[in-house]
Amino acid sequence: MxxxxxxxxxxxxxxxxxxxxxxxxxxxxxxxxxxxxxxxxxxxxxxxxxxxxxxxxxxxxxxxxxxxxxxxxxxxxxxxxxxxxxxxxxxxxxxxxxxxxxxxxxxxxxxxxxxxxxxxxxxxxxxxxxxxxxxxxxxxxxxxxxxxxxxxxxxxxxxxxxxxxxxxxxxxxxxxxxxxxxxxxxxxxxxxxxxxxxxxxxxxxxxxxxxxxxxxxxxxxxxxxxxxxxxxxxxxxxxxxxxxxxxxxxxxxxxxxxxxxxxxxxxxEIDFEEEPPDEFCDPIMGSLMEDPVELPRSGAILCRNTIARQLLVTPIDPFNRQPLSLDEVIPRQDLKEKIKEWKREQREKYSKTSAQRPQAELEDAPMD
Structure with missing residues (x-):
């Protein structure tokens, strides 16, 4: 009841x-x-x-x-x-x-x-x-x-x-x-x-x-x-x-x-044959950035996802401990385009390598 x-x-x-x-x-x-x-x-x-x-x-x-x-x-x-x-x-x-x-x-x-x-x-x-x-x-x-x-x-x-x-x-x-x-x-x-x-x-x-x-x-x-x-x-x-x-x-x-x-x-998903440049990598996660942003006061550049997660816990810049909110971060479109171009080049290299593999395997195969 x-x-x-x-x-x-x-x-x-x-x-x-x-x-x-x-x-x-x-x-x-x-x-x-x-x-x-x-x-x-x-x-x-x-x-x-x-x-x-x-x-x-x-x-x-x-x-x-x-x-x-x-x-x-x-x-x-x-x-x-x-x-x-x-x-x-x-x-x-x-x-x-x-x-x-x-x-x-x-x-x-x-x-x-x-x-x-x-x-x-x-x-x-x-x-x-x-x-x-x-x-x-x-x-x-x-x-x-x-x-x-x-x-x-x-x-x-x-x-x-x-x-x-x-x-x-x-x-x-x-x-x-x-x-x-x-x-x-x-x-x-x-x-x-x-x-x-x-x-x-x-x-x-x-x-x-x-x-x-x-x-x-x-x-x-x-x-x-x-x-x-x-x-x-x-x-x-x-x-x-x-x-x-x-x-x-x-x-x-x-x-x-x-x-x-x-x-x-x-x-x-492909494995890039080259390591990405350090400037393309998130300094906290170490992974390739998808959406790089710059923190206004420390000048640090990292992925938007990374700083968003950080700010959910503590609303401060992890590099200088100053107050920070997500709407203050500065999109780095220039860097984002460079990363996209680097990924495109890597995919092209991967495609060429993949295309050459079958021929190489045929050439290396033993004759009957």
Missing amino acids: IGQLRHSAIRNFKDKYGLAKAVIGVFCDCELVTDDEGFDSKFSYRMPFYTVLDGLWKIEEYKKEIVKLSVEALEEMAQQPLFLRFISLLIDDTNSMMGKSMETFQEIRTTELKTELTDEDKEKLDKLYRQAYSYVGLSQETLYLFGLLSQGCQPLFADPTLVTRIAEMANFFTNMLVGKNRKMLKVKDPKKINFRPIDMVKSLALLYVNMADFENWNKAVCADERAFSMGMIEEGGKILLNSRIPSAEVVGAKFNELTLVLQDYIDE
């Missing part, structure tokens, strides 16, 4: 936009927790918000308002809007919680592999299982939320400020859950920590499927040399198809279809 009354009150609340924005705002404010146990405390405070956001998303009127917030964020990127900060924190939460989960799994496995457990070992295991329960629960909630939000906030996810971070996060954890190292996630009593890897793979697969129409996303996924592989997509799809869970099977079938889409982007 109480639950029904609460649901009715939320559904009938007049300022749905204001309520959705307030919930997201408080979620972000949890980042300000500064007590001695701030790391775990802020996640404990945030935990109920995942349930609230899930509930709001399932009410169509609130879903529209949340999507509206994501659209507004796209229009106000230079001002570091609330919803952009929310997604950035969600990425950080996922990385932190999944990282903690993996560390705890490894400790549990190491302890359980002992031939004989002492009382101290048993006490340690009990503590580790409790920790794993919390970390895994939060990991599953954050991934689930990404799966939900990808059904309406795709343009924001595909924005250059976020797309690489989200794609690399998705690749890394998908690889971890379905790749050859997934055996590291096995413990003797997975039910004790409510570990549901199928649900996590399903949430990640939903993210990939919902983002598949965005070129920026597909490029970012395939450019991730650390974690991405086509085998990862195929294995994830197979796991979902074999899950005997109807909703997971549907997602698995769509996930498998991505191999055809992503193959085109893999074919586009």
